[in-house]
Amino acid sequence: MTKEKLLLLDGNSLAYRAFFALPPLTNQQGIHTNAVYGFTTMLQKIITEEQPTKMLVAFDAGKTTFRHSTFTEYKGGRQKTPPELSEQFPYVRKLIDAYGIQRYELEQYEADDIIGTLAKQAATEKMDVIIVSGDKDLTQLATDNVTVYITRKGMTDIEVYTPAHIEEKYGLTPAQIIDMKGLMGDASDNIPGVPGVGEKTAIKLLTAHGTVEGVYANMDAVSGAKLKEKLIANEQQAYMSKELATIHTEAPLTITLADLAYNGAHDEELRAIYQELGFKTLLEKTDFDIEEQQQEDLVFTVLQTVEQLPQQAALHVELENEHYHTCAVLGMSVSSDAGTIYIPFDVMQQSDVVQAWLADEQVTKYVTDRKATQAALARFNLALNGVAFDLLLATYIVNPSLSGDDVATLVSEFGYRDVKANEDVYGKGAKRAIPADDVVAEHASRKAFAVWTLRETIEERLRQNQQYELYKELELPLARILGEMESEGITVSKETLQAMGAALTERVAHIEAAIYEAAGETFNINSPKQLGVILFEKLGLPVIKKTKTGYSTAADVLDKLQGEHAIIEHILLYRQLAKLQSTYIEGLLKEIHADGKVHTRFQQALTSTGRLSSIEPNLQNIPIRLEEGRKIRQAFVPSNPDWYLFAADYSQIELRVLAHMCGDAALIEAFREGMDIHTRTAMDVFHVEADAVDSNMRRAAKAVNFGIVYGISDYGLSQNLNITRKEAADFITRYLESFPGVQNYMDAVVKQAKTDGFVTTILNRRRYLPEINSSNFNLRSFAERTAMNTPIQGSAADIIKKAMIDMDARLKAEGLQSTLLLQVHDELIFEGPLEEMEVLAKIVPEVMEQAIELAVPLKVDFSYGKTWYDAK
DNA sequence: CAACTCACG
DNA sequence: ACGTACGTGAGTTGG
Numbered sequence: 030m031t032k033e034k035l036l037l038l039d040g041n042s043l044a045y046r047a048f049f050a051l052p053p054l055t056n057q058q059g060i061h062t063n064a065v066y067g068f069t070t071m072l073q074k075i076i077t078e079e080q081p082t083k084m085l086v087a088f089d090a091g092k093t094t095f096r097h098s099t100f101t102e103y104k105g106g107r108q109k110t111p112p113e114l115s116e117q118f119p120y121v122r123k124l125i126d127a128y129g130i131q132r133y134e135l136e137q138y139e140a141d142d143i144i145g146t147l148a149k150q151a152a153t154e155k156m157d158v159i160i161v162s163g164d165k166d167l168t169q170l171a172t173d174n175v176t177v178y179i180t181r182k183g184m185t186d187i188e189v190y191t192p193a194h195i196e197e198k199y200g201l202t203p204a205q206i207i208d209m210k211g212l213m214g215d216a217s218d219n220i221p222g223v224p225g226v227g228e229k230t231a232i233k234l235l236t237a238h239g240t241v242e243g244v245y246a247n248m249d250a251v252s253g254a255k256l257k258e259k260l261i262a263n264e265q266q267a268y269m270s271k272e273l274a275t276i277h278t279e280a281p282l283t284i285t286l287a288d289l290a291y292n293g294a295h296d297e298e299l300r301a302i303y304q305e306l307g308f309k310t311l312l313e314k315t316d317f318d319i320e321e322q323q324q325e326d327l328v329f330t331v332l333q334t335v336e337q338l339p340q341q342a343a344l345h346v347e348l349e350n351e352h353y354h355t356c357a358v359l360g361m362s363v364s365s366d367a368g369t370i371y372i373p374f375d376v377m378q379q380s381d382v383v384q385a386w387l388a389d390e391q392v393t394k395y396v397t398d399r400k401a402t403q404a405a406l407a408r409f410n411l412a413l414n415g416v417a418f419d420l421l422l423a424t425y426i427v428n429p430s431l432s433g434d435d436v437a438t439l440v441s442e443f444g445y446r447d448v449k450a451n452e453d454v455y456g457k458g459a460k461r462a463i464p465a466d467d468v469v470a471e472h473a474s475r476k477a478f479a480v481w482t483l484r485e486t487i488e489e490r491l492r493q494n495q496q497y498e499l500y501k502e503l504e505l506p507l508a509r510i511l512g513e514m515e516s517e518g519i520t521v522s523k524e525t526l527q528a529m530g531a532a533l534t535e536r537v538a539h540i541e542a543a544i545y546e547a548a549g550e551t552f553n554i555n556s557p558k559q560l561g562v563i564l565f566e567k568l569g570l571p572v573i574k575k576t577k578t579g580y581s582t583a584a585d586v587l588d589k590l591q592g593e594h595a596i597i598e599h600i601l602l603y604r605q606l607a608k609l610q611s612t613y614i615e616g617l618l619k620e621i622h623a624d625g626k627v628h629t630r631f632q633q634a635l636t637s638t639g640r641l642s643s644i645e646p647n648l649q650n651i652p653i654r655l656e657e658g659r660k661i662r663q664a665f666v667p668s669n670p671d672w673y674l675f676a677a678d679y680s681q682i683e684l685r686v687l688a689h690m691c692g693d694a695a696l697i698e699a700f701r702e703g704m705d706i707h708t709r710t711a712m713d714v715f716h717v718e719a720d721a722v723d724s725n726m727r728r729a730a731k732a733v734n735f736g737i738v739y740g741i742s743d744y745g746l747s748q749n750l751n752i753t754r755k756e757a758a759d760f761i762t763r764y765l766e767s768f769p770g771v772q773n774y775m776d777a778v779v780k781q782a783k784t785d786g787f788v789t790t791i792l793n794r795r796r797y798l799p800e801i802n803s804s805n806f807n808l809r810s811f812a813e814r815t816a817m818n819t820p821i822q823g824s825a826a827d828i829i830k831k832a833m834i835d836m837d838a839r840l841k842a843e844g845l846q847s848t849l850l851l852q853v854h855d856e857l858i859f860e861g862p863l864e865e866m867e868v869l870a871k872i873v874p875e876v877m878e879q880a881i882e883l884a885v886p887l888k889v890d891f892s893y894g895k896t897w898y899d900a901k
Numbered sequence: 902c903a904a905c906t907c908a909c910g
Numbered sequence: 911a912c913g914t915a916c917g918t919g920a921g922t923t924g925g
Contacts, residue, residue, distance in 0.1 A: 555922055557905055576905070583906065608907060611921055638917060640910085647919045650909035658908075683910090683916095736915065745915030806912050818916045822910090826917095854910040854917085 035151045035289065036081035037144045039162035040088040040132065043068055043180065044121050046163030048114045050184050053805055060799075061113040062306050065120045067184040069311065071161075072128065074185045075178070079159060083289040085147065086125050086132040087140035095137050096273050103273060105219045111804055120306060127298035131289050138280045141167060145276035148175050150286055161187070166215075168195060169206040169276060200236055211241045211271025222270045223263040230256065241271050304441075324447040329362070329369040329474035331467070333376055338386040339365035341393040343418075343481035345436070346402045347473035349463065352645070353405040354515065354628040359469050362477035369478050371470040378409060388412040395484050397421060397436050397476055399505070400633060403512040419505055420480050423487045425634035426500045429796060434634065436476045443483055448475045499792045499827075504633065507830050510837045510849065511631045511641070517668075518626030519648070519850045519860075521617060525664040530614040533606055540603045547596035554603055557582045568594055585748075605657065613652060613661045620646040626668070631852070638819050639794045639826040640854060649853045651897075665897035667860040675847070675866060676900040677873045677891035678856030681706055682825045683738045686791070689883035690820060693770025700885035707731040713767035714760060733764050737771060738821055740814025775817050782816040790823035791881060792831075828887070829855060832880035839876050843868065858897065866893045 047067025054063045076084075096103045125132045133143055144160055148170050151158045158175040160167050168177045168190040177190040188194075195203050212231040214222020226234075234251070238244045244251070245264060251257050260267070303312045342365035349356040360373040361383075377383045386392055387406065395418035396402055403413045424431055424439045431442055437450040454472045455461050463469065491497040545551045548567065552559045561580035564570045573589050574581040584604070590597045620627045632642040643649040651665070652658025667674055679685075684706055688696040699709045711722040711730035722730075729750055736746045747757035765772040779801075782788050787797045796819045801812040833852060840847060847861025847869060857877070859869060874889040894900040 553923080555906095556924080558923075578904065581905085604907080608921085612908070612919095616920070632918095636917065640917060642918050644919065647909085650907090650919065652908060654909080678910095739914095739916040742914060744913070749915070807914080810912090810914075814914075814916070822917060825910095856910085 033083060033151075033154070033156040034079065034081045035083040035147070035156050035158045035286070036075065036079060036085075036291075037147055037158065037160045038072075038084070038086040039140045039144060039160070039164060039167065040086040040121065040125070041140055042163040043071065043161065044114070044118065046180050047071070047184050048111075048117070050180075053113065053803070053808060055799055060120075060306070061117055062120070062308075064114055064117040065124060065306060066308060068121055069124060069308065071180060071184045072124075073311075073315075075159075075161060076128075081159070081291055083151075083156075083286065084130045084291040085143075085284075085289045086130055087143035088132060088134040089139045090134040090136050093137070094139055095277075096139075100220075100269060100273055102219055107217075107219070113804060120302070123302055124299075126295075127302050128294045129292060131284070131291075133282070133284055135280060135282065138277065142277040142280045143282065145170055145278040146280040146282055147286065147289075149278040151175075154286065156286075165190075166206070166210070166274065166276070169203050169274075171195060171203040199232055201232065205235050205240070207271055207274050208235050208239075208241045210274035211267050212244070214270055215274065218273070220270045220273050221263075221266050223259055223267050225256070225259045241267050324449075324475070327369065327447070327471065327475055327478055329371055329471065329478075331371045331373070331470050333373075335372060335376065335380045335382045338363060338382060338392070339367050340391075341365060343395040343477045343479075343484065344402075345397050345473055345477040345480065346405060347469060347476070348401065348405055351401075351434070353401040354408070354622075354630070356405070358405055358409065359463070360473060362470075362473040364474070364477035364481035369474045369481075371474050373466065373470075377411070384411060388414055390414045393417045395420075395480050397439075397480060398434065400508040400512040400515070400631075403509065404516050407512070407516045416505070416509070418480070418484050418488070419508060420483075420487070421634050422504045422508060423491060423500055426496050426504060426794070427487070427490055427494070429634075429637050429639065429794070436479065440479045440483060443486060445479055445483055448472075448479050494795065495793050496795070499794060503792060503827070503830055503834065506834050508633060510833055511633060514849055514851065515628050515630060517848055517850060518622070518624065518628040519858075520626050520666050520668045521621055522664045522666055523618065523621055523625070525666075526614050526618055526661075529660065529664070530610065530618075533610045533614060537603065537606050537610060540599050540606065544596060544599045544603060547594070547599060554600065555607070560600070564590075564594075564596070568596065570594060570597075605655065609652065609658055609661065613658070617646055617661075617664070629851075637796050637815075639790060639823040639830075641826075641852060648851055659898060662898035663896045666895070669860075669862070672860050672862050673866055673893045673895060674850075674897050674900045675859040675861060675869045675873065675891065675893040676856055676897070677859075677869075677877060677889050678853075679825075679829065679877065680888040680890055682828065682855050682887065683821050684734055685883060685885050685887060686821050686824045686828070687738065687771065687774075688885045690791075690824070691768075691770040691774030692884065693768045693774075696768050696770065697885050703888075707734060710734055710764065710767075714763045729760065733760050736761070737764065738818060740775075740817035742810070742814065778820060779813050779816050782812070788816050788819050790820050790827050792824070792827040794823050794827060796823065825855065828881050829857070829877075832877045833857065835876045835880055836873065839872055843872065845869075858900070869893070 044064045048064035051063040051067045053061060054066060055061050122132060135143060144167065148158050148160060152172060152174045159178060160170060160175065161178045163180045165179055171177045171190050171192050173192065178187040179190060180187055192203055195201060201209065209231045210220060212223050212226045212234060213228055214220045234244050237250065238247050248257060251260065300312065342363045344361060344363055346361045347359040349359060358374045360371055361377055362369060362371045372383060392415045394415050396416055398421040399416045399419045406413050420436065420439050421434055424442055435451050437448040440448055449472055454464060454468065488497065491500050541554065544554055548563045552563055554560060558579060560582050564582065565572050565580045570590055570593055572580055573586045584601065587597050587601050622628060627646055629643045629646055629648045632644060635642050652661050685700055688700055699706055707727050707730045708719060708722050710733060711726040712719055714730055714733065715726050732746060732749050741761055743754050743758035743761060746760065747754045750757065778788060782798050782801045786799065787795045789795055798812045798816055800808040801816060803809045829852065833849065836849060836857065845861065845865050845868065847859050847865045849857060849859050851858040861869060870891060874891055877889045878887045892900050
C-alpha cells in the first residue's frame, strides 16, 4: 500500500488571498467569481501535483473563538469582509463539495486549529502532510513530515516551508515562529506583541535565548536600555501574544482522519458549478470523466426525397461557417410534432416541396438566425417567409450582454444542454473541417429540436419582461430588412479605389522619407514602440502620456508636441494616410465580391445598447471628418450607373432623446424653437446672449453636450477640451444648473439601475449593469456612466430601427424602385433612379421624423448625389 | 492574442 | 483618493 498523503487547506485564508490577488471577475449573472476562480485553479494544480489520498478544507466558524476570551481585541479593527467576497463563500463551499473534498468548521476554533490538530494526528500515523494557506502563521506546524505551502501573488505560485527553509529564512525553528509573533505581534490579527520590537529584533533575541520565556529569564543578557525597558513593560503582553499566536493542536474535533479520504471529484457536479460560474477555460481544460454523450438521444431521419413538411416547425439551416454571404449551405433540419428530419442541401435544391415550403408565408417557422438563413438561401434563389421566431434575437433581447451566436451557447442560457458547440463538431483553427454527413445531420437536427423545445419558454420570458413587442414587432421584422440590405450590397468602384491608392502610395513614400530624414535613421513608423524610442529618447521630446507598456504616441499626444519638432507633423500625416491606405483602400478592395459590390454583415445581436454593428467590411466607419478620407466615399456608387445615392440623417437625435426622457423645460423649448442646440447651451453655460457666443464657446458647449450623453465626468471633459479638471467641473455645474431636468434624470436613472439592476430604453430594451453596486470605484463609476448613456444611445437605436421598418413598408406601398442599402446609427443610405429622388426627399424625412413621437420634434437632413461623397 | 492606434456615430 | 468620457471594427506590431 502506498503511503497516505494528507492535504489540509485553510479555506478562509485562501479565499481571501485569491480575492485580493485577482482582478474583479464576474459571471454573466453579475456574481463575483475571482475568489472562487483563484481558489479553484490553486486547488486543481495542487491536487494534480500532489495526488493526495486524504483531503480537508478547514474554515473559521463564527465571529468569536476561544482566543477572544484571552484577549477581547483579538482580530479587532479588521475591515469587514467586502460583500463581493462574502457572496462567493457559498460557491467556494459548493465547489469543495463538488471536488469530493471534506470541509469542516468548529465553533470557537479557527481553521488553523483544525489543521494543527489533524496535522498532529496524521504525523503520529506517519502520514505525509501538506498544509496550504495564505497565512504564514501556519508555518509553525512544519516538521519533517509536515510541509507548509504558502501561496504567493498569483495564487498558483507557492513558497514551500520546511523546517530547513524556515531555518534558512529566519534562522529559527518552526516552533519559534510563535515566539517571534509573541515578541513582534501581528497587526492583521491585532496581536500586540512588544511595541517597538519588529522582525529583526525578535529574531535576534530568539536566536540568543530560544523562546519568549528564555528572553525574560535572561534579561541581563539583553543589550540596549530602551529595548530592555520595553520588554519589561510588556512582559505579560508578550506571553499573551505568544499564546494567541499558538495554534491549538488538541481541538475537540468531531471528525477523524479516516473521514478525510479523497476519491476524486464528482464530475457532473463540478461541471455544473463551472458552468454556473462561467469558468469557460476550466470547462474546456478539465477532462470530465462523464460520458461526453451526456446528451439525450435524439431520433431524426435523413430524407433523400421530401413529400410533405409540417405547417408549423422549428427550422435550422446549417451553414459551413459564419460568412453566410459566401459559405456553403450544408442542409436543413426541421423539428415539429411530426418529429425531426434532416434534408441535405442537394435534396433541398432539387425539391419543389422544400422550396415552396420555405417560401410559404402561411407556414410558421421558428429559426435560429433569420438573417443569416435568409441571406444564405437567397444566394441559391431560395426564399424564406413565415418566420415567427428567431432564437438569436430573442436571446439578445432577454439580455444583450450574452455573448455568442452559436446555438449551443444561446440555448444554454435557458438551461438546455443537448446541442453541441459548433467548435466541438467542426474543430477550430487549422483543424477545422466538415465531419461526416451523419454527424452534421445530427448536429443540425439537435439545433432545430432545441428551438422546437424552447420557443414557448423564451417567448414567455419576453412577455414577462414586457419585451415581446420589441422583439416581435421591431427586431424580427428588421432582420428581414437587414438581410435584404446585405444581400443587395453596395457597389464600390475598384478603379476609383485603385487610383486613389496609387496616388496615396506615392505620397506615403515621400512622407516616410521625410520622417527618416528628421529622425536620422530608418525605423518602423507603424510600431508605437519604435516610434516612442525615436521621439522620446533619441529626439528628447517631452513625454506627455504613458501607456502601460511604454510611451503613448497617440494623436492627442502628438498634437501637443506640434511645433517641438518637424517630425511630428510628418508622423501625423503619415498616420492619417497610412490608415486610409491599409484600411480603406486595401481593406475595402479585398471585400469587393464578383458582383462589384461589398456585402457587409450587420450584427443585430451584438451591442450592449441595441445599436447595430457592421463587419467585413465595416461600412459604419467610412471616413468623413477629414477631406482626405472623405474622398473614399467617391468610390461608393449606385448599382445602376444612372441611379443616385440618397442619404438622410437625424439631427442631434441623442440630445433630442435626452430632452424627451428628462423633460427639462429649457431643453425641450430649445428643440421646439428649432435653435442651434450647442449655441443655446453656450448661452446658458456662459450666461450670454446668442450673438455673444463665439466659436470657442460653442465648441466647449458642444463638448459638454457630448459629455452629458456619455455620462459626464469632469476628467473626461477636461481631456476632451484640453482644460483643467476644475474648469471642466465648473462647466458641468453650470450646465446642470441651467438644465435641472437633466440633473434629475441622471440621478433617477442611476438610482433605478441600483434598484432594478438594469436600465431601459424607450421601447423597453434592457441592459443589465451588475457592477452598479460594486464597492470598486472604477467599476461602479463605469456602470453609472453606462446607466446614463445606454437609455439615450439605445433609444436612438430603437427609433432608427423603427424608421427602417416604416421606410421599408413605405417604399413598397409607393411602389418605388429605390432600396435601402445602409444604416450608420443615425443615418440611412438609399439608392434609386433620379426620378425617385424628389419622392425620397419628401417621404424619407417624413417617415424618419414620425418613427416614434417624442416630446420634441425629430429633425432629418438629407441629400443625394452620384456617389456617397456627393450625397452630403 | 493582447496592445495600440484610429476610423465612425 | 480612486482614473474615465458612450458604443463599435480593423490593421499593425510583437510577445
